Every structure is written in C-alpha cells, then in structure tokens.
Amino acid sequence: MNAVEVRNVRKIYRRETEEIVVLDGLDLDVPEGEFVALMGPSGSGKTTLLNLVAGIDVPTSGSVVVGGTDLTDLSESGLARWRSRNVGFVFQFYNLIPVLTALENVELPLLLSALSRSERRERARTALEIVGLGDRERHYPRQLSGGEEQRVAIARAVVTDPIVLVADEPTGDLDARSAAEVLDLMEVLNRDLLKTIVMVTHDPRAAERAHVQRHLEKGVLTNG
C-alpha cells in the first residue's frame, strides 16, 4: 500500500503577469515503509514537491493523497490539523526554538494533542532517548552541536508518531561525521520504526542511504 500517492500534479507560481511552472504533471508513489531520496538541481521543484507531500502547500491541479487522505480536499486549518498528526518535519537548519530546551522543543508538537503534561514529557523523553540525547534534555539549542540539534529536530519530528517523515536537506548544514550520524538515525527510524521517509538532498552520500532515488528535472521526475 502506498503511503504517498501524487497524481498529475502541477504547481504554478505567478509572479505579476509571469507564470512559473515548477511541477508539471508529476506522478509519484511512495510505498509504506519506503525511504525515498529526491534529487535534482536547484529550482527543479524538489522542495515544492516535498511541501505538497507534507501538506504545507497545495497543488495548482492534480491530487496528493497521504495515508489515505486527499490533501487537496482539506482547508488550511484542516491541513494544519492533519500535519500535526501525520507528518514529521526535518529541516536543513534544524529550526529548533532557541528559547526552549531540547525537551521542550520535542514536546512542542504534542501541545496540540490532548495529552497531559506528564504524558507529553514522557513521550518527549522517549523520543530524545531514541535519538541518543536523553541526557541533554535540559540543554538549549545554543548549547548543542549542529549534529545534536538535528537529532533533537528528528526527535521532534517523530514524537507524534507520524505516517510520513519529510526531510529537506537534513545533512546540508552538517560536517561529514554529524551527517553520517543523522543518516544512521534516519535509517534506524525507517528500518526499526517503519517510518516512511521522503528526503530531499543534494548530497549523493545521503541519497545512497535511501532505498529509492528519484531525480527531478524542470518539474518532472526523470528516472526511477
């Protein structure tokens, strides 16, 4: 069964009178438990496709079905609610909230759930343990290395137990060793926790960790 089904998706940005076609009739299937790497030059539409899969943006036409939900049917608030339960995000620059500790950053998505404070804290601690930072829960982002920040960001992404994990250049801001650690962790999440992962990357070494590599060129997937 597919975790992600993208059908005949077009995405056009309008800049004044000019129309920029970013995705042009694109199809993509990602089976459950798959680890897919999206590659391609800058401006090829990788991040736009990732945003559509994550429900951050909506296509101009076509459909995007994730976990059985057609995202094009949802309103903006409906998409926000759906994202909070079904998608985990990993960004290139980690995007942790600087005034919150590692534990509070991981707990942040759970504030939208009905869990009690103690339940939220317990889950956040478990997520930090999974990424190997159980002893750093009281540390602020400024007190962590880049690799550690990204691992906290991954803990935040998985703490709600989402269907899909989307990662936009997760190793783009890391040194080789930290990048390898982050990729090891993503492999563990995919293999042991059966998380479906869609990752955008420029880095061939990162892409090699994925089961499937897809290339985008001018808004079209060129190979499988």
Next chain:
Amino acid sequence: MRYLPYVLKHLRASWIRTGSTVLAMAVCIFLFVTLQTFLAAIDAGLESASDRRLVTRNAVSLVFNLPLWYGERIRSVPGVRGVAYASWFGGVYQDPKNFFPNFAIDAERYLAMYPEYRIPTDQLRAFLRDRRGAVVGRDLAERFGWKIGDVFQLESNIPPYRVGGPLQFVVRAVYDADLDRDPGTNLGLMFFHWRYLYEATGRTVSPGSFVELIDDPSRAGEISDAIDALFANSVAQTRTETEGAFRAGFVAQIGPLAYLLNAIGLAVTFTILLVTANTMSMAVRERRREIAVLKTIGFPSGLVMGLILAESFVLGALGAGTGILLGRWVVAVLPGLPVIGDIMRAFSTRGVDPLITVVAFALGVSIAVAAGFVPAVLAYRLRTAELLRHA
C-alpha cells in the same frame, strides 16, 4: 494554560526589551492612576458640597472680608433658614510643610449646618464651652497624633490675623464622617471659635464669608440674587453662590493644570501604544522562522495569532500591575510630601479608587493587546510555504 510557559519563555529570553516595555507601560499606567485619583479627589470634594448651602463672599476677592452685621441682613432674606460665618485663618503648625486648612467659625451655627461632620455630643459640648477649643478631623488628629485635651499652637501668615505670636488651641473634639454616605467629606480640617480670633486681634477683624442654609435648593439662584441685591450699593458688594459653585471656583484655578496633565497623559499613552507595537512587531519579525516552524508542525494560524496576542497581554498585565502598584504607593505617600501633599490633603484623597485600579488595568492590557494586534494578524496571514521559503 499549556502555552503559557512558551509565552513566558519568549518574554524572558529578550528580557531587556520586555523590561523596558513593561517599564514604559508602567509609567503610563502610573500617570493614569495618580492623575485620575487626583481628579477623583477633586470631584469628590465638589460632590460633597450641599445644594442647600450658599456661600457669600466679597465680590471683589476672597481676600477682602465682609462686615459682621451683614449676617443679620442676610438672615432676613426669604428662604434663608440659617446664617453662619467663617474666616480662613491660614495658621501654620510648627512648619509650613505641616499645612492643613483651618477656619475660625461661628461655631454653634456653623457646625449645625454641616451634619456630615459627626462629633460626639460630649466633645461638641466641651468644644462650645472652651474659647480656645478646636475641632479637628480624624485624619488630621491621626496625622499629628492629637488626642482630646492636647494643646497646640498655630500662627497665621495673614497680616490681620498676626497678633505677635501664635494662638494656642486645645483639642476638644474630633469629627468623623460616614464616607459611604458622604464620600467627599474632608477629614483633614480644623475649626475653632471665630470669637477667639476676634478677641485676639483686638476686635478688628470681620468674617471672610457667610454660609447660608436655605429651604429650597431649586430657589438657590433667586435667593443668591436677593442676598447680593441687599449689598449692591454697599462698600463691600457680595457674591453669593452655591457651595458647589464656590468650591468649583477654587478648582477652576487648577483646571488648566488638569487639562495639561490629561493632555500629557494622553500623549504618553499614545507613545506607549507605539512603543509596545514596535516591540511586538520586532518580536514577530525576528521570529518569522519560528512562526514558520510552528505552522509547519501544525499550529493553526489562529493559535499562532493567539500566542502573539498572549505575549502582548502578559506585557500589558505586567506593565499595568507595576504601574498600579507604583501609583498606589505614590498616592499613599503624596499627602506627606511638601506642596503637592498640601493639595492632596486639601482634597481629602482616600487612596486609589478600586474602579480606577480596574480601569487602569484594563487600559494597560487593552493598549498592549491593541499594539500586538497588527503584528499578530500579519503572523496569522503569512502562508506557511512562503514563510519557509523566506525564513
């Protein structure tokens, strides 16, 4: 409540900006509280004036007295039930900074016209029997620690009343008031026998003003005209008006000051609005990336807007709370200060009214929330994908 730690952590993280905004807000609310308390004290003084009492004074100026025999003529005017006279003594107790209003009065008749001054019967009798006797308000007695039987001296700074030394008085009565019924009653006054002053000055002085009790308040204008008509061709022409109008005449002297203070208060309030708006705009601008993250992980736009407004609310609440506490403290210590304290005591302020406190808090919070509204709406409108692209 689950989002409160998030809100507080942001305010604490930029504590210099938070502190300066709270301080600015506190100054604004402090000004509001003290100014409104001052104006409320003036209003209370005016409201406590009885519409059944008229005051007759020299038409030229209050500094000129009226002949004593005017009293009998005034008594003959139809509608006048009683007449008493009084003189502003201007006595100083030990040091000018100990100012309090003190009057020489036509004791028995004068006090009968002011039932709001509640004096125990035995003390009133003792006062009326003693030529040197004095009646002091409860606040005044507490201020100087005076008890019944205590002796004190006052020396006037008004030339006709200067008799080569201070006059000696004995506290014979302490008056109080039912402040729920008569809220503006001044408990900081002192009264003594006009006859004592008259004799001490060698029977050379005359009353500063007359007070008339009238039957029908609706005829106040007509009776006032009739009294003034009696002395229209006299050397000392009179001006008669209701007690409220008489007191308002004093207040009019500080009216421009009140307008000025109100205008300054308004300008400060507007400035604080801009300062807080700037603070919140900076907070939102600096946190575009964070707002993008919140929206990406599923925080609805309305909740993001609410979090920003909550920050504004907390800023406003902290500022208003600080300003109110500062205002209450200053209002409490003002009567003890020179110059301004004299004014505050003259208007018998009874601290900050709870209504002023509530309005001040609401004002502070409203300013802050209003200031945060535009940045919050901007955050609400920002689209997640655009935020991520530009953050």
